[in-house]
Amino acid sequence: KEKENTTLSPSVSALPTVPNCPHQEIIAAYHKYLPTLPQVRVWNDSRKKKLVARWREETARQNVDWWRDLFSWIASCNPHLIGDNERQWTADLEWIVTANNFIKVIEGKCQRKGEDA
Secondary structure, eight states: OOOOOOOOSOOGGGSOOOOOOOHHHHHHHHHHHOTTSOOOOOOOHHHHHHHHHHHHHOGGGSSHHHHHHHHHHHHHHOGGGBTOSTTOOBOOHHHHHSHHHHHHHHTTTTSOTTOOO
């Protein structure tokens, strides 16, 4: 009798290839479109993992232009994130790419009323 292949995971060659996350290009876009937010000075493993996770979650996000558009949209439609709030609190890149915060941002929960997400 032949042995059955009981492996549950697909072979590595069957998995779609995800481009490497271009951290420095995304950080540069963040600095360009959101210059009033805190500058990234340290980009450690913890922060890298958060950005890579957001990068891999959807194919559309695996493009630097998607991130440029996101940062541009935050700058124009999300005053709360750029300090227009009671405490003058501002987001930073780590806050933006943290899972629960990222969902709030892309769902438009931080945007100015009347603006489209």
